[in-house]
Amino acid sequence: MVPTTFYVLLSAALFTIGVLGVLIRRNAIVVFMSVELMLNAANLALVAYARERLAVDGQVLVFFVITVAAAEVAVGLALLVAIFKSKRTADIDEVSMLRG
Amino acid sequence: MDSIQIPPIDFRLIAPLLVVTTWAMVLLLVDVFAIPANRKKLTGYLAIAGLVVAGLVAIPLWDVSGSTFSNMVVLDRYSLILTWIFLIIGALTITMALDYLPRHGIEQGEFYPLIMFAVAGMILMAQGTDLIVLFLGVELLSITLYILTGFAYPRLTSEEAAMKYLVLGAFAAGFFIYGIALTYGAVGTTNLALIAERLADPAAETNQLLLLAGASLILITFAFKVALVPFHMWTPDVYEGSPTPVAAFMSVGTKGASFAALLRILVTALPALEPFWLPVLGMLAALTMIIGNLGALSQTNVKRMLAYSSVGHAGYILLSIMVVSERGAQAFLFYTLAYTLTNLGAFAVVIALEQRSNATWSLDDFTGLYKRQPLLALAMAVFMFSLAGVPPTAGFMAKFYVFTTAYEGGLGWLVLIGVLTSALAVFFYLRVVIRMFMHEPQGELEPTLDRGLSADIAIAGGLTLLFGIVPAPIIFLVERSLVAAGG
Numbered sequence: 222m223v224p225t226t227f228y229v230l231l232s233a234a235l236f237t238i239g240v241l242g243v244l245i246r247r248n249a250i251v252v253f254m255s256v257e258l259m260l261n262a263a264n265l266a267l268v269a270y271a272r273e274r275l276a277v278d279g280q281v282l283v284f285f286v287i288t289v290a291a292a293e294v295a296v297g298l299a300l301l302v303a304i305f306k307s308k309r310t311a312d313i314d315e316v317s318m319l320r321g
Numbered sequence: 322m323d324s325i326q327i328p329p330i331d332f333r334l335i336a337p338l339l340v341v342t343t344w345a346m347v348l349l350l351v352d353v354f355a356i357p358a359n360r361k362k363l364t365g366y367l368a369i370a371g372l373v374v375a376g377l378v379a380i381p382l383w384d385v386s387g388s389t390f391s392n393m394v395v396l397d398r399y400s401l402i403l404t405w406i407f408l409i410i411g412a413l414t415i416t417m418a419l420d421y422l423p424r425h426g427i428e429q430g431e432f433y434p435l436i437m438f439a440v441a442g443m444i445l446m447a448q449g450t451d452l453i454v455l456f457l458g459v460e461l462l463s464i465t466l467y468i469l470t471g472f473a474y475p476r477l478t479s480e481e482a483a484m485k486y487l488v489l490g491a492f493a494a495g496f497f498i499y500g501i502a503l504t505y506g507a508v509g510t511t512n513l514a515l516i517a518e519r520l521a522d523p524a525a526e527t528n529q530l531l532l533l534a535g536a537s538l539i540l541i542t543f544a545f546k547v548a549l550v551p552f553h554m555w556t557p558d559v560y561e562g563s564p565t566p567v568a569a570f571m572s573v574g575t576k577g578a579s580f581a582a583l584l585r586i587l588v589t590a591l592p593a594l595e596p597f598w599l600p601v602l603g604m605l606a607a608l609t610m611i612i613g614n615l616g617a618l619s620q621t622n623v624k625r626m627l628a629y630s631s632v633g634h635a636g637y638i639l640l641s642i643m644v645v646s647e648r649g650a651q652a653f654l655f656y657t658l659a660y661t662l663t664n665l666g667a668f669a670v671v672i673a674l675e676q677r678s679n680a681t682w683s684l685d686d687f688t689g690l691y692k693r694q695p696l697l698a699l700a701m702a703v704f705m706f707s708l709a710g711v712p713p714t715a716g717f718m719a720k721f722y723v724f725t726t727a728y729e730g731g732l733g734w735l736v737l738i739g740v741l742t743s744a745l746a747v748f749f750y751l752r753v754v755i756r757m758f759m760h761e762p763q764g765e766l767e768p769t770l771d772r773g774l775s776a777d778i779a780i781a782g783g784l785t786l787l788f789g790i791v792p793a794p795i796i797f798l799v800e801r802s803l804v805a806a807g808g
Contacts, residue, residue, distance in 0.1 A: 232502075236495075239495065240495075243492050249484070249488075252488055256488075256492060256494075259495030260498060263495070263499040263502040267502045270509075276509065278453075278505075282501070282505075282511065285457060286456075286498055289464075292464050293464055293467075293487075293491050293494065297467075300484055301484075306475070307475050308477070316481045
């Protein structure tokens with residue numbers, strides 16, 4: 222049996238990659254993918270802890286996270302399509318009329 | 322194989338939430354199939370009716386308290402008062418938007434049910450006593466707001482604001498859920514009361530490192546949501562880009578609901594970690610009060626000024642949250658109510674001055690307003706005084722309440738910063754007032770005052786003054802609202 226710590230370390234690595242992706246990458250689609258990576262890292266940690274404790278509540282939480290992530294991405298992609306129609310780009314830095 | 326045990330569910334305890342959600346879902350269909358495209362205002366009226374019904378349904382629940390759904394949702398007077406505040410926010414926002422949307426050519430029926438869904442998310446955040454429920458509430462509110470922020474599509478600033486808000490909001494959601502996962506790993510539960518129980522139990526082995534990491538991530542999430550410095554960078558851009566009624570809604574709604582959830586987490590789940598989060602939140606509060614108010618000083622765009630001012634106010638609210646006592650919760654409720662009315666009113670005046678062709682929200686629009694629209698100028702003066710904390714307005718009473726509570730709670734140095742930054746804030750609020758009253762009007766700006774806006778400004782202004790002069794009834798109400806643990 223693989224110790225829980227391994228799973229958690231893996232999930233921490235995935236989470237870090239996700240965070241860096243959001244901060245560094247400029248393409249909106251890649252940013253969405255990075256956010257997805259962060260959420261799934263959390264899912265992995267939740268499932269690992271739930272198995273360690275032989276409890277289901279952590280696993281149930283994962284379903285909620287998956288649902289929420291789907292909704293978020295749906296809105297995000299719709300927005301991206303709207304922006305692409307008016308700006309012809311998916312680069313976040315190109316979309317900056319507002320100061321700040 | 323055991324069958325799944327369905328826990329007993331008391332629907333009475335979530336009655337307002339049920340009314341708002343069901344009404345919004347039905348209204349979405351009604352809007353599509355029954356309401357013709359040129360009568361979309363009707364949807365707005367129906368949405369207001371739904372919010373009023375939810376408010377009435379909540380009245381008999383004043384003497385009821387308890388938790389249901391396996392202690393995931395609680396009803397106490399704290400959440401009930403917040404529910405009412407959120408319903409007021411929703412109703413006032415919709416009234417503001419009734420004529421704003423057609424005037425700016427972005428009228429679509431979904432706007433009103435979306436506001437209702439956001440209100441439902443806020444109520445869920447006030448009632449949730451489990452990290453799962455709080456996560457759902459936060460996301461229901463946020464995802465709805467992403468859509469509302471981009472509602473002025475295809476106006477590019479609106480799209481940009483929505484994109485910024487979405488990327489940062491999703492980022493914060495990632496932090497939140499990872500924080501929940503780590504906390505779950507440390508204590509083995511997501512229920513707030515049970516977390517406190519496990520932490521207080523000396524026999525239970527909790528991994529302190531995991532717990533601290535989880536708690537920090539959760540704190541960061543809420544710092545994002547309520548725009549505490551240094552997580553406030555998105556606020557001015559998002560407020561400026563989004564349709565003004567949505568900005569008004571966000572400035573009070575997201576803050577109120579997120580602080581409500583944060584207070585419940587700190588009071589119910591993490592009192593044992595106070596030595597850890599008190600200094601952290603103290604630093605954030607100090608930074609937020611200073612930088613929020615300094616940022617507002619240099620703004621010539623009223624919408625951005627209000628955005629920075631809302632950052633500053635987040636710092637003041639945080640003071641009341643940090644005093645984890647009944648007094649703190651009371652001060653928080655009072656401040657939220659006062660700030661809600663004042664800020665919604667101020668945004669309503671901004672909407673009245675917003676021209677479709679050339680919306681710059683410049684301070685110059687206010688120049689000489691008293692000569693053109695004396696009543697509007699007077700109302701704006703009331704809101705500015707209330708935001709600055711000048712008597713006899715609700716804002717003054719609220720600040721007084723929060724500062725005394727924080728001082729008694731041993732946060733003297735923060736109160737000092739609070740008072741000093743309030744004095745600083747008087748400068749930029751009064752600048753608007755001076756422009757309205759002391760200068761001659763220039764330019765051809767004609768304020769548009771429709772019925773909804775007038776009603777909004779009258780209600781907000783009247784109540785702001787009323788609560789400033791006779792705060793006793795509200796204080797009576799909030800003093801009877803305890804935060805139940807829900808366990």
